[in-house]
Amino acid sequence: MNVVTETQAATRINDFVMKIATVNGTGSASANSLLMKTIFRMGVPIVGKNLFPSNIQGLPTWYEIRVTKDAYQARTGAVDLAVAMNADTYDEDLKKTAPGGYLVYDSSWPRPHLHSREDVNVIGVPLATMINHHFDNARIRTLMKNMAYVGAVAALIELDMDVIRGLVTETFGESKKHLIDGNMEAIDLGYQYVLENYACPLPIRVAHSDKTDGYIMMDGNTAAGLGCVYAGATFGAWYPITPSTSLMDGYEAFCKRYRVDPETGEHNYCIIQAEDELASIGMVIGAGWNGARAFTPTSGPGISLMSEFIGFAYYGEVPAVIFDVQRTGPSTGLPTRTQQSDILLCAYASHGDTKHILLFPADPKECFEMAVESFELAEWFQTPVFVVSDIDIGMNDWMIPKLEWDDNWEPNRGKVLDAEQLEKIDKFYRYLDVDGDGVPYRTLPGSHPKGAFFTRGSGHDKYGLYTENSEKYQDVLDRIAVKIDNAKTRVPAPIITKAKKKTPWGVISVGSSNGPVVEAIDRLAGEDIHIDYLRVRGFPFNDEIDAFVDAHDAIFVVEQNRDAQLRSLIVNETDAEKKKLKPILWYSGKVPDCRFVVNGIKAHIAEEQKK
Amino acid sequence: MTSIAKPRIEKHLLRNKLGLTLRDYEGGMSTLCAGCGHDSVTAAMVRAFYELDLEPHTAAKVSGIGCSSKTTAYFLGQSSGVNAVHGRMPSVATGAAAANGDLHYVGVSGDGDSLSIGLGQFCHAIRRNVNMLYVVENNGVYGLTKGQFSAAADFGSKSKRGEPNPHTPIDPVKLAITLGATFVARSFSGDKTQLVPLIKAAVMHKGFSLIDVISPCVTFNDHKGSTKSYAHTYEYYHPAIHADYIQPSEEIKAEYDKGEVMKVELHDGSTIALKKADEDLNPRDRGDVLAYLSHHEAQNEVVTGLLFLDEEKQDMNGRNNLPEAPLNTLPYEKLTPGAAALADLQKEYC
Numbered sequence: 001m002n003v004v005t006e007t008q009a010a011t012r013i014n015d016f017v018m019k020i021a022t023v024n025g026t027g028s029a030s031a032n033s034l035l036m037k038t039i040f041r042m043g044v045p046i047v048g049k050n051l052f053p054s055n056i057q058g059l060p061t062w063y064e065i066r067v068t069k070d071a072y073q074a075r076t077g078a079v080d081l082a083v084a085m086n087a088d089t090y091d092e093d094l095k096k097t098a099p100g101g102y103l104v105y106d107s108s109w110p111r112p113h114l115h116s117r118e119d120v121n122v123i124g125v126p127l128a129t130m131i132n133h134h135f136d137n138a139r140i141r142t143l144m145k146n147m148a149y150v151g152a153v154a155a156l157i158e159l160d161m162d163v164i165r166g167l168v169t170e171t172f173g174e175s176k177k178h179l180i181d182g183n184m185e186a187i188d189l190g191y192q193y194v195l196e197n198y199a200c201p202l203p204i205r206v207a208h209s210d211k212t213d214g215y216i217m218m219d220g221n222t223a224a225g226l227g228c229v230y231a232g233a234t235f236g237a238w239y240p241i242t243p244s245t246s247l248m249d250g251y252e253a254f255c256k257r258y259r260v261d262p263e264t265g266e267h268n269y270c271i272i273q274a275e276d277e278l279a280s281i282g283m284v285i286g287a288g289w290n291g292a293r294a295f296t297p298t299s300g301p302g303i304s305l306m307s308e309f310i311g312f313a314y315y316g317e318v319p320a321v322i323f324d325v326q327r328t329g330p331s332t333g334l335p336t337r338t339q340q341s342d343i344l345l346c347a348y349a350s351h352g353d354t355k356h357i358l359l360f361p362a363d364p365k366e367c368f369e370m371a372v373e374s375f376e377l378a379e380w381f382q383t384p385v386f387v388v389s390d391i392d393i394g395m396n397d398w399m400i401p402k403l404e405w406d407d408n409w410e411p412n413r414g415k416v417l418d419a420e421q422l423e424k425i426d427k428f429y430r431y432l433d434v435d436g437d438g439v440p441y442r443t444l445p446g447s448h449p450k451g452a453f454f455t456r457g458s459g460h461d462k463y464g465l466y467t468e469n470s471e472k473y474q475d476v477l478d479r480i481a482v483k484i485d486n487a488k489t490r491v492p493a494p495i496i497t498k499a500k501k502k503t504p505w506g507v508i509s510v511g512s513s514n515g516p517v518v519e520a521i522d523r524l525a526g527e528d529i530h531i532d533y534l535r536v537r538g539f540p541f542n543d544e545i546d547a548f549v550d551a552h553d554a555i556f557v558v559e560q561n562r563d564a565q566l567r568s569l570i571v572n573e574t575d576a577e578k579k580k581l582k583p584i585l586w587y588s589g590k591v592p593d594c595r596f597v598v599n600g601i602k603a604h605i606a607e608e609q610k611k
Numbered sequence: 612m613t614s615i616a617k618p619r620i621e622k623h624l625l626r627n628k629l630g631l632t633l634r635d636y637e638g639g640m641s642t643l644c645a646g647c648g649h650d651s652v653t654a655a656m657v658r659a660f661y662e663l664d665l666e667p668h669t670a671a672k673v674s675g676i677g678c679s680s681k682t683t684a685y686f687l688g689q690s691s692g693v694n695a696v697h698g699r700m701p702s703v704a705t706g707a708a709a710a711n712g713d714l715h716y717v718g719v720s721g722d723g724d725s726l727s728i729g730l731g732q733f734c735h736a737i738r739r740n741v742n743m744l745y746v747v748e749n750n751g752v753y754g755l756t757k758g759q760f761s762a763a764a765d766f767g768s769k770s771k772r773g774e775p776n777p778h779t780p781i782d783p784v785k786l787a788i789t790l791g792a793t794f795v796a797r798s799f800s801g802d803k804t805q806l807v808p809l810i811k812a813a814v815m816h817k818g819f820s821l822i823d824v825i826s827p828c829v830t831f832n833d834h835k836g837s838t839k840s841y842a843h844t845y846e847y848y849h850p851a852i853h854a855d856y857i858q859p860s861e862e863i864k865a866e867y868d869k870g871e872v873m874k875v876e877l878h879d880g881s882t883i884a885l886k887k888a889d890e891d892l893n894p895r896d897r898g899d900v901l902a903y904l905s906h907h908e909a910q911n912e913v914v915t916g917l918l919f920l921d922e923e924k925q926d927m928n929g930r931n932n933l934p935e936a937p938l939n940t941l942p943y944e945k946l947t948p949g950a951a952a953l954a955d956l957q958k959e960y961c
Contacts, residue, residue, distance in 0.1 A: 041961070216960035216961055217961070226956075229946070229947075230947055230948070230953070234710070234938040234939070235706065235709055235710055235938060237702075237706060254948075257948075258952065259946065264934070265932065266932055266934040267932040267933060268934060268945055269938070270933055270938060271931075272705065272709065272739075274702065274735075275731050275732065275735040276731065282695065282703045282732070283702045283705045283709070284706055285693075285703055286693070286704060286705060287709055287710040287938075288710075289706075289707060290671075290706070290710035290711045290939050291939035292938045292939045294706065308696050309699065312695065312696050403953055404950070404953070405949065407949055407950045443691075445690075445711070446671065446691065446713065447668075448668065449666070449667065451691070452668055452688070452689050452691045454683075454684065454693075455692065455694065457695070458694065466684070
C-alpha cells in the first residue's frame with residue numbers, strides 16, 4: 001500500500017475544493033455532475049463551476065467543485081484535490097494544487113515528473129488499463145473512464161455509494177439495467193482500486209449532513225426559461241449564441257412538457273430560431289406589439305446587433321424582454337468566459353436618448369423570479385426590459401432554495417384597452433398620458449376599429465401622428481423620460497446587509513459578484529473590518545442607493561469588468577460623489593473568488609487611512 | 612411619414628358588402644412626388660381591400676424605411692401599423708403573425724429596403740412562409756437619399772446623370788421562386804386591372820405572397836436610359852399570367868376560352884383563376900417559370916402577372932403547430948403549469 005504523506009494534516013470535513021481536468025467532448029460533464037449531485041444528496045452544500053473552451057472537442061476543460069459546509073457561493077481559488085484526467089494539463093494541474101493537496105491521475109502511463117512536488121500527494125490509478133480490460137468499444141471506454149474516476153474520487157473522499165447508485169439509476173431509468181450495471185461496474189473499478197492501494201478516506205472528505213434540505217441545483221438559464229413559462233410568455237425568438245442558448249433550450253423543454261395541448265397537439269407557444277439577432281429582436285417586437293409576452297435570450301454581441309430595434313421599441317413603446325447572458329468582450333472576446341461588461345451597453349442601448357429598465361439576478365432563483373418580473377415591467381411600462389445575467393449564473397449549476405409559485409398570481413398586462421372599453425370612449429390616442437404617470441394606454445391591433453394606431457420610430461406627437469414639430473416631438477420624449485424614471489420604484493429594490501458594527505465602509509455590488517462579496521465581508525469581519533453591503537438588483541436606481549452612499553465615507557464598488565461600469569452608472573444616475581466610489585474590479589473571464597474583494601477593500605482602506 | 616387627413620366626402624359612393632365605401636379603406640394624404648408609382652399601388656391597395664369586403668381593422672400594416680414604406684400611412688387608416696427600422700419589416704411581421712394569425716398582414720417595402728439592408732430578412736420570411744402580402748415597390752433607385760442605384764437596378768441602366776449601373780441586379784421574383792416562395796407575382800403600378808386582383812389573391816393566399824411592383828420614381832429614375840421608367844416599362848411590358856380572385860360565394864362570371872384557364876382553390880374556398888398568355892407556361896413549376904423569365908428578359912421584356920403559385924405548403928403558424936386561437940388571446944390558465952407542477956418538477960433538480 002502506498003503511503004500518502006500528509007503535509008497538511010488537518011482533517012477537513014465538508015470543506016475543500018476538488019478540480020477535475022478533462023478534455024472537452026469526452027462526456028466528462030455527466031461524471032462531474034454525478035460527483036456534485038452525490039455530495040448535494042449527502043446533504044452537503046456545494047458550488048460547481050465549469051471552465052470550458054469555445055470548442056466542440058479536444059481542448060482542456062475544468063470542472064471545479066467546492067464542498068462548503070458554510071454554503072458559500074463563490075470559489076476559493078485553491079485546489080485541494082486535483083483529478084488530472086488530461087495529460088496536456090498535468091503540469092498546470094500539479095502546479096495549481098494547494099500545498100498538502102492531492103492529485104489523482106491515470107497511471108496507465110507512468111508520469112514520474114508528477115512526483116516533482118513534495119508537498120503534493122500523487123495518487124496514481126490505472127484507469128485506462130482497467131477500463132480497456134473490461135470494455136470493448138472505444139467510445140464506451142472513454143465514457144467509462146470518466147465513471148472510473150468518479151469511483152476513485154468516491155473512495156478518496158468517502159462518498160456514499162448508495163447515493164451514487166441511486167443517481168445512476170435515475171439517469172438511465174430502471175429499465176436500462178445494462179447501462180446502470182455497466183456504469184456501476186466502471187465506478188467500482190476505480191473505487192476498489194483506490195481502496196486497496198491507498199489509505200482511504202483522505203483527511204479532506206465528505207460526511208453526511210442536512211444542509212441541502214429545501215434546496216435544488218439548477219443553472220440560471222434553465223431557471224430563466226422556466227420563469228418565462230410561468231410569466232405566461234408565448235413567444236420567443238433567438239439566434240444561437242453562447243452562453244444564452246440553454247435559456248431557450250430550457251424554455252422549449254418546459255413548453256413541450258406544459259404547453260402542448262394533450263388533445264390537439266397544438267403548441268401554446270411559438271419559438272423561432274431567427275436568421276440573426278437583428279431579426280430575433282424584430283420578431284419579439286412584432287409579437288409584443290401584437291400583445292404576446294415575447295422575449296429573446298442573447299449575449300453581448302447580440303445586444304450590439306439589436307441596438308437599433310431596441311431604440312425603436314423604446315421610442316415606439318413596445319414591450320420586449322431581453323435576457324443578456326453576459327460573456328467577456330469586447331468583440332468576440334472569450335465566448336465561454338464570464339464578465340459583467342454589458343451594464344452600460346444595456347442601460348443605454350441604441351442611438352439617441354434612451355434608457356432602459358434592467359434587472360440583475362445574482363443566482364438562478366432570481367433568474368426565475370426576475371424573468372417573471374421582467375414581463376410585468378415590460379408590459380406595464382411598454383418598453384424593452386433587460387435581465388442582465390452572465391455565464392457564471394446562467395451556465396453553472398447553483399444550489400438555490402426551492403422555487404416557489406403562488407397559484408393566485410395573475411399577470412398584469414398593463415394598460416391595454418379592450419374592445420369593450422374602446423367602444424365606450426370617444427377616441428383613442430396611443431401616446432396620450434391620460435393618467436399623468438407617463439404610461440399611455442395601448443390596444444391590441446385588430447381588437448376594435450377605434451383602437452387602430454400606428455407605431456413608428458420617426459417623430460410623433462402625443463396623438464400618435466407623425467410630426468417634425470419640435471415642441472410636439474419633445475413633449476413625447478419628455479414623457480417617456482418620466483415613465484422610465486418612474487420605474488425605479490417598481491424594479492426589485494436593492495438588498496442591504498448591515499454589518500454587525502457601525503462602519504464608515506460600504507460595498508455596492510451586482511449579480512454574480514455577490515458570492516465573492518458575501519464571503520469577503522465575512523472574512524474581513526474576522527479581521528475586525530466591518531462593511532455594510534448593498535446589492536443592486538434593478539435600474540433605474542432606487543433612491544436607497546443615494547442614501548446608502550450618503551451614509552458611508554467610502555463605497556467599494558465590486559464588479560466584473562475593466563471599466564467600472566456599475567460605478568459609472570451610479571455616478572451618472574445618482575447624486576453620489578464620484579470620489580467616494582472606489583472600484584474593485586475583476587475581468588479575467590474566470591469566475592472570481594473572494595480574494596480580489598478582500599485585497600481590494602484592504603488596499604483602499606489602507607489608502608484612506610494614509611490620508 | 613407625413614400625412615394630412617383627407618376630407619371625407621361619402622355621398623353617392625358605392626358600398627361593399629359591409630356597407631363601407633372606398634373612403635373607409637383610405638389613409639392619410641400622400642406626401643410623395645406627384646406622379647409617383649407608389650401612389651397608384653396605394654390606390655390599388657384601397658380598392659383591393661374594399662372589394663374583398665374585409666373590415667379595415669382586421670388588417671395590420673408593416674413597412675420598413677423609404678418612400679415605399681411611407682405609404683402604409685396612406686391606406687387603411689383604420690388598421691394598425693408598424694413602420695419599423697430599415698430593411699427589418701419582415702421580422703416584425705414574422706413575430707406579429709406568430710402572435711396573432713387572424714390578421715391580414717400587409718407588408719410594403721421597396722427595392723432599397725428589401726434587396727440590400729433587408730435582403731436577409733426578406734429571404735427568411737419567404738423560407739418560413741409567413742402568412743402575409745409582401746409588396747416590393749420597385750423603382751431601382753434610392754429616392755429619399757437622392758437617386759443612388761439600388762440593388763434592383765439593371766446592369767447598364769442609366770442614372771439621372773447618365774452613368775450606367777456597373778452591377779448585375781437582384782431580382783426579387785427569381786430570388787423568391789428559388790427560395791420556395793408560395794405566391795410570386797410581378798406587376799406594374801400603371802396597370803391597375805392587373806394589380807388589384809393580384810393584391811386580392813395575395814391577401815387571401817395562406818402563406819407568403821410576393822408582389823414585385825415596378826413603380827417608377829418620377830424624380831430620380833424616369834429618364835431615357837433607365838429600365839425602370841414609365842416609358843421603358845410600357846414598351847417592354849409582357850403580361851404573362853393574369854390572375855382573377857373569386858370569392859367563395861361568387862360565381863365565376865368571367866368568360867375564359869377553354870384550356871387557357873387554370874383554377875386554383877384557396878384554403879378558404881375562394882378561387883384564383885389564372886389566364887395564361889402562353890399556354891406552355893406552368894405557374895406551378897419553378898424551373899419552367901425561371902426559364903420563361905430568362906427567355907423573355909433576354910429580350911428586355913418585363914414579365915408580369917401571377918408567375919408562381921403553390922397552395923399546398925403550410926404557412927409558418929401551421930408549421931409551428933400554433934393553436935386555432937391566436938397566442939395573444941390565450942388565457943393565463945392555459946399557460947401556467949401551476950405551483951404543484953413546479954414542486955413536482957424540482958424533484959428532478961435535487
